[in-house]
Amino acid sequence: MQITHYLHAAVLVSDLERAEHFYGNVLGLPKVERSLKYPGTWYQVGEFQLHLIVAPSMPSELQNPEKWGRNAHIAFAVADLDAAKNQLIAHNYPIQMSASGRAALFTQDPDSNIIELSQQLANR
Known part of the structure; x- marks a missing residue:
């Protein structure tokens, strides 16, 4: 394969x-x-x-509520992490900065699905 x-x-x-x-x-x-x-x-x-x-029913708990990035999640690259952070805050969505220190944050959609937003370098 x-x-x-x-x-x-x-x-x-x-x-x-x-x-x-x-x-x-x-x-x-x-x-x-x-x-x-x-x-x-x-x-x-x-x-x-x-x-x-x-879906007719949704799981209600995160497996690791302290570290959102250690749960199932989808990651998207963003051009400007600060702009993304401000957009989420303006719409009252929760954010958690990456514990690794890299330019990334995690948020939750309305059903608590975890979304990672990561600022990528141009050569990646």
């Missing part, structure tokens, strides 16, 4: 409208218009897609 590239990730959400606000408005991800046979939304990030799928 040879895996050639990453296609998408699926995230379970309980309230699609609330999740669309977070991923589309707060994070600014562009929506992919698709006709789905189930409740959900797709977003495009470069060559990667993020699929939001409405």
